[in-house]
Amino acid sequence: MDSDSSQSKGSVLGSKTTKVIVLTTVMFTFISYWRAAAVVVGDLGSTAYYIGGIAEQFVGKIAPFFILLVMLFSLAVNALYVESSPLFTRGGVYRVVKLAMGNWFAKISVSALMFDYVLTGPISSVSAGQYLTGLINELLHSAGLHFQLDRSISSMAIAIIIIIYFWWENIKGIEESSSKALKIFIITGVMGVIVITWGIVTLFMSDKPFFANLPPLHLELPEEAFGWLHGMDWVKSIGFISIIIAFGHSLLALSGSETLGQVYREVEFPKLKNLKKTVTVIFIFSFTLTTSVAFLGVMLIPDDIRPQYIDNMIGGIAMFLYGPLWLKLIFHGFVVIVGVLILSGACNTAIVGANSVINRVAEDRVLTDWFRKPSKKFGTTYRVLNLIAILQIATIILSKGDVLILGEAYAFGVIWSLTFKAFSMVVLRYKDKRPREWRVPLNFDGKKIHIPFGLLVIFMALLFTALTNLLTKPLATVSGIIFTVSFFIVFVISEHIVKKKTMEEKNITEEEFHSETHQKILEHFNLEDESQITPEAIESSLSDRVMVAVRDPSNLEHLKRIIEETDTEKTDIVVMIARVFKDKQNTEVKNDLESDERHLFSEVVNTAEKIGKPVIPIVVPTNNAFYSIMNVAASLKVREVVIGLSAKYKPDVQMQQLALLWGTVNSDENNHVKLRIIVLHKEYTIDL
Incomplete structure (x- = not known):
């Protein structure tokens, strides 16, 4: 960092009270790949509890x-x-498609994706409510009591309680909600191992x-599977179309995939490596649990009894395992409790995903910045979370908690958001020539031509399924289009209002509004002013610290290098701005x-989140930037002070001034600091 002032030490502060302003934001919170996987599995893995029953109703015994x-x-x-x-740290469908x-x-x-998220919470929480209500009614019956809970009303009430609970967990932050998701992930894994092994x-x-117990490989779709294609015999005669229809009716098992793109921002360093680990964990867990449960349901539960467990397939499996009845009843209770937990976790996944999506839209000025205002206590975007919770609760009430209606409807958002994503990735192979850290396999790279075969196959599979679902899922098509169009209209109107308001406030033209300068995403921060510069005041909990002084947003290479080389589990990185008073007479x-x-x-924030490591940002009011840097370094007892290229001073001049000031501010002979000036590929260091 450089300063426009090279005066002698002067007064560090113009105010007797505020010596440092500490910035807080959840944008510096990162999670492990296990937690990231747990968040996604909360939705993707929870479908094991209901996908078998829903798919069998439309596909038959071949559903597994x-x-x-x-x-x-x-x-x-x-x-995908x-x-x-890695191309879009705050990625997901919106950034890629745009x-x-x-x-x-x-x-x-x-808009289609929001339809998915708004329905994911309700279908999962209502399913959890039905599992729990069923268990309570079984216990009441076993106890000889004739009272039974109303399955519909009770499941709706439980669903609303679950949504409110995870709404509050997300208000407190991703670290809090991901911790709950990880615990649910572990206990579900234990249950999965038991039920698969025992089965x-x-x-x-x-x-x-x-x-001999395997379901027959014979595809004969019931009439309801054809939707608006009902009665068209030529459609039934084409086997490929029947396969696509059956595939589309089973696609609910993909629910939760988009959250992988939304949660990437929160994944800790090294990001890409941890993302690959996240994907591996997600695939192994969801593939093993969902597929095994689907097959065991058909192989263990008799055909005439299985319809009773259409919404409780794992519970049905538990009752037909080998062993005494009392043991099966105990395990059935355990399965139901775990089911309530993981289905509840799917609500968390939906809230996390929807919150990220709305934030991406708000960052792009499609929605007013009002939505991104952080909670004063937790720093989260509480207004977005409030909106999501209200929409999900309203959906539960309007659908009367009907799982089949919810499940049938929300497949629309899943398939169309993925289709747009896949097509956009194909387009970006030609439009965005940036080198990829990783590419979808199966690519032909000629001298003048590039063909992404892998991406094209994925896109075509999704497109065929999406178009087929439009005709075979009338409820999903009608409700999905209405919701998508409604959200789209809201986005268009909101964007127009935001643009008009911004142009009037800043007195700029439409061309200037769309320029890169005005389109930059500015974060919101909570500010806390402290009267003392201490580790406790800036919430630095580690004894080892490195301080990086920054001044120019286009010159943060030194910060990037320090973040990359520092183990933030052992060392805190303090990022400091010296706020130099422009008017020496007015130091308020x-x-x-x-x-x-x-x-x-x-x-x-952008630099830190691309790497996946947290920093502690502070602003220090002063009338001399160099003095302030060394004074803060002494107060915090940092091990290193790092600054970047100065537009005004040569590195040797910076070194000389900072070394002299260190001798002035440091009264402890045992307190030493290394001064580093990082300039492009060069580095100047001195031990003080």
């Missing part, structure tokens, strides 16, 4: 094979996010040969960020 096919296909879908996420296809298609895709043992103990400290400071710290 199509669920197996969908789960294998999920690996290809996840590959592994390629796109760059590839423009604003309108981006709004349409994100396989039961099949071996059966009088029939093991593979405003507890607010100036526009250039907000811009600078927004770039600090």
